[in-house]
Amino acid sequence: MQFTKTIKALAVASAMVLATAAQAEWAPKGPLTIQIGFGAGGSTDTIGRIIAQTMKEQTGWNVIAENKPGGGGVAMFTGIANRPANGTVIGLGVSMPILINLVNRPEKLKFNLDSFDYLGTASRAQLALIARTDAPFDDVPGLVEHAKSNDAPISSDAKPQELAMRFVMAQAGVDFQFLATKGGAENTKLILGGQAIAGFEAGEHLPFLESGEIKMIASMNNTRHNYAPDTPTLQEQGFDIYVDPYFFFATTAGTPDDAKAALTAALAAALEADDVKSVVANTLKTPIINLGPEGTKAMLVDGVGNVATLFAK
């Protein structure tokens, strides 16, 4: 079955090669590198690699995936901002860490939002606030009540989520304790083990939701999650803050229009491929969301405002 799937993908791919070849004459001089702003093995890496592979099949270009970890993508985008704008490199990063650095230490960065031409997005991470099913609360106001008379350790693997909960803390006048962790899986472990009363996960908690060991307290994004349409967002629960990380693609600003158009089209075509759709659906539990060049830029510009609120700047 996998095999027929591959054949089908190849058939679609060859059709797309013809289509894109007809559309655009432009092709990168030499290999096209997709730089992934994170190390090997995470969800960003998996998505970057499958897109590189699909793009290579569809366009016939020599597309190479390369890990450039450091600063949640800052190291990689610093490199891209300072390269010749000839369309031979695409960066794949996550919006939140870039926005946080832009808000908090703009003077130290060797780039700003205008340093790039944006190509599109793959999807966004659906961040959930979760707790063990036997926790004595079902929503954020309940968690706040609980924290008034108890210790309330919350496990968090990234600063933005923690800051959103600090915003809740300040507004409600209660104290949470934050357990800094190295990832969503560790958050789940601490919640299941009873060491944390609540924590954050981006999709890997779904089997536990289904098994009834874990419940969802809130969506941390600015919309509800596709798998949990009944769980309200933090904003709907009365706290005007959100965290909405997107996986986005960008290249150096000033890239010639034909190159930009060809790269945008190639990326969009790759994101339409069945293999990419299913890998994104399987790793992130979300459908493909491609905001396109303008949409990506608008998402980042709006994001700066929200992150400034998170960091109270």
Add this chain to the structure above:
Amino acid sequence: MPELSIMLAGFGDALTPINLFFVVCGVALGQFVGAVPGIGPVMAMAIAIPFTFGLDPLAGIGFLVGVNKGGLVGGAIPAVLLNTPGTPDAAATALDGYPLAKQGKPLKATKMALYSSVTGDTFSDIVLITISAPLAVLALRMGPVEVFGLMLLAFAVIAGLMGQSMLKGVIAIALGLLAAMVGTDPEHGTPRLFFDQYELYDGLPLPAVAIGMLAISELLRRLSETKPNVSAAIRLPKNQPKSDAAVSWAEFWACRYTILRGSVIGTILGALPGIGSTAAAFMSYASARSANKDPKSFGKGNLHGIAASESANSSVMGANMIPLLTLGIPGSVGAALIISAFMIHGIQPGPFLFENQGRLIYGLFGAMLIANFSNLMLGQFGLRFWVKVVSAPESFIFSSALLMCFVGVYLASGGLFGIGIMLAFAVLGYVMTSLGIPIVVFIIAFFLGPRLEISLSQTLSLLNGKPEKLLDYPIGLVLMVLAVITAVLLSRRRDKG
């Protein structure tokens, strides 16, 4: 427990020719990349993952597991033959493996490593297959306070490896912890010691530091000592008696308690996510040394030293699969890569995995056992091959090893920046060795430092300013007390010895 028919069907799937083919290929690739200093099985797995998408899930995951397991055996080879371990867990194997190889017994040393590695690996696989569910529940009970206690105990045990000079050992630990502090502080997200180099924001790249310190500094030292006349990197005596080229059953059996102890340590630490094979290898080595009648013979080519380290670092692998399969929590980078392979096939490790995918999981267990067997078989040939390779002229061997280290670090640590870090740490390693400061202790502190810090910060958050709450964590308290006792006992022994 799923039905017997599902288990049998799963094991049957593992034996189909296509799956056998991929598992054996995985093991062969893993042994190869493990044995070539520099690239390593983790990088090989990361590169292979997108390609497994086109395969059947069992063949794809079986292949990756094969690479991982092959790497466990392969990793010992450069450590023993050239004293250039590519990963810190193999550094423990080099402590006794390399002296033995220098005595003209490279085959004996690598074979002991192979047998102990496969034994430890099989031990933890059997634990995984039989009692993973209750062990996973126990692992959940080990919260931050308990992990912090365990880290303290690990540091106390490993302090026994510091060598004769307490001062130099402490310097090595302090430098290792200092290097571990580079990057973003785990508690507040404040960047530290990164000198505006965003590549350092997530900390010093582990492969670059490990390969620079352990492999490159040794290669530099050896290259600088190369004499003008052509000589082999390892000299094999002519007409070597069989007892020097093989491990007899009696020799293996004499190490049974060492191997068992190593396997148990590795399995326990492997079942707890995030502690890893480095701590396991060195804790096992240190405890084998204190349990031995002749601790002074360690570091001079004692088979027990090889057995202790290899059984422990290999048994971590099977045990890593316990939290992975039952809770979806990866215990190491290798395990995280296996999770991504599951996920791209739409299979979510965690509850229901055994119910919904019972056949696949038992197929995977079958593949793991097959991989162990192929490790043993391929290893027999592979070891001879590698020993032949290193009997080539040393100028050739060292320069090829150097090249492979550069390539591996370039791939794994994000390009030239990683190479720069590698070279800086190679020089540091060279200087430290010349001053008699143990680099192995530095590396252990560097690798365990982040986990120590994060578990300390989590513990402090949980205590929330009330030290008396520590009494709510009896296991954690016991581990901390044990750590203190161990440290005191070890320092007394040092005074006497």
